[in-house]
Amino acid sequence: MSKPDRVVLIGVAGDSGCGKSTFLNRLADLFGTELMTVICLDDYHSLDRKGRKEAGVTALDPRANNFDLMYEQVKALKNGETIMKPIYNHETGLIDPPEKIEPNRIIVIEGLHPLYDERVRELLDFSVYLDIDDEVKIAWKIQRDMAERGHSYEDVLASIEARRPDFKAYIEPQRGHADIVIRVMPTQLIPNDTERKVLRVQLIQREGRDGFEPAYLFDEGSTIQWTPCGRKLTCSYPGIRLAYGPDTYYGHEVSVLEVDGQFENLEEMIYVEGHLSKTDTQYYGELTHLLLQHKDYPGSNNGTGLFQVLTGLKMRAAYERLTSQKAPVAASV
Amino acid sequence: MSDIQEKIEQARQEAHAISEEKGATSPDAAAAWDVVEELQAEASHQRQQQSETEPFFGQYCDENPDAAECLIYDD
Numbered sequence: 587m588s589k590p591d592r593v594v595l596i597g598v599a600g601d602s603g604c605g606k607s608t609f610l611n612r613l614a615d616l617f618g619t620e621l622m623t624v625i626c627l628d629d630y631h632s633l634d635r636k637g638r639k640e641a642g643v644t645a646l647d648p649r650a651n652n653f654d655l656m657y658e659q660v661k662a663l664k665n666g667e668t669i670m671k672p673i674y675n676h677e678t679g680l681i682d683p684p685e686k687i688e689p690n691r692i693i694v695i696e697g698l699h700p701l702y703d704e705r706v707r708e709l710l711d712f713s714v715y716l717d718i719d720d721e722v723k724i725a726w727k728i729q730r731d732m733a734e735r736g737h738s739y740e741d742v743l744a745s746i747e748a749r750r751p752d753f754k755a756y757i758e759p760q761r762g763h764a765d766i767v768i769r770v771m772p773t774q775l776i777p778n779d780t781e782r783k784v785l786r787v788q789l790i791q792r793e794g795r796d797g798f799e800p801a802y803l804f805d806e807g808s809t810i811q812w813t814p815c816g817r818k819l820t821c822s823y824p825g826i827r828l829a830y831g832p833d834t835y836y837g838h839e840v841s842v843l844e845v846d847g848q849f850e851n852l853e854e855m856i857y858v859e860g861h862l863s864k865t866d867t868q869y870y871g872e873l874t875h876l877l878l879q880h881k882d883y884p885g886s887n888n889g890t891g892l893f894q895v896l897t898g899l900k901m902r903a904a905y906e907r908l909t910s911q912k913a914p915v916a917a918s919v
Numbered sequence: 920m921s922d923i924q925e926k927i928e929q930a931r932q933e934a935h936a937i938s939e940e941k942g943a944t945s946p947d948a949a950a951a952w953d954v955v956e957e958l959q960a961e962a963s964h965q966r967q968q969q970s971e972t973e974p975f976f977g978q979y980c981d982e983n984p985d986a987a988e989c990l991i992y993d994d
Contacts, residue, residue: 602960603956603960635957642947644946644953645953676957676960676961676964677922677926677958677961679954727959730963744935744952745952748944749956
């Protein structure tokens, strides 16, 4: 493959079991796997499983990660160079011999620390943080690990409790650096909901970033609450509620778009899409179309899927902007 | 798959033991539970990959792409 003119670097941050792989699948559907290479940052663990146990540190701890190597290799890839990347084997917990990674048009770095190191952060063209509230995290992990024998609710809780100090110290602060944060919370539509099937999801979009225009509902900059169910649209229980408004987040201006509830059918989804602006779709209904292409992905009928696809469209817009900026320069030389 | 299940079970017991000995929020307990988390995430990925591969034609057609059952002309 020929060396790409401009490598676009995307960072996806999130804990394990937070829907990173679903989001990455959605990105792959949008960009195509030939154009996009995904790098799992676990490969930059400096300590293997045994080493971490002996030192009493988790994989969340910066001491267990080699940020110098991460920076060097990500920078090299962005400059269009081929790298020899180590492989962290998740089954054995050992660091395997390295593999050759060729540069590609889009490089996605995903894992626990894509936004931790300032040097790596500077290289990123676009970044997302997947933020899952504890109550939802517990429900998802129970669902994920259900097939395992001997698994129990107490274990999930113990694991979250034990990892929390490192999570709060090293992972969560990365939210403040992301262009987009997708926050998943329990619903407010069902009083005392314990099922966690219906979700309230926020898309926290950073303002004032070069070339990234946040999506909005009805009127840019206003504070709006909208229930699309009524005469024009019949919704089943518990319905859908949207909200939009400006806010401050980690000391900077953001626009927050929110969806609570779930979509029962195509009409509801397209009705909502029709009232959103600056979604960076190429045709009317593209957002709904992309969601319906993979009904099998988790979250396709609620705000998580909607905002993951919307974030993907924002990334596509950023990619197109960055690659088209480069083209005229190359042509004039 | 049974291998990773054994590893998870072993890691769980270890995490329980360390939590009891050194405290549920001690760094050692965090490291031990982190191992459980990592193994469970890996098991989940493997399960997902398994369920994604087609039951019959997936593997068969990877090995015999020219077999009559596998030929698809994209035209």
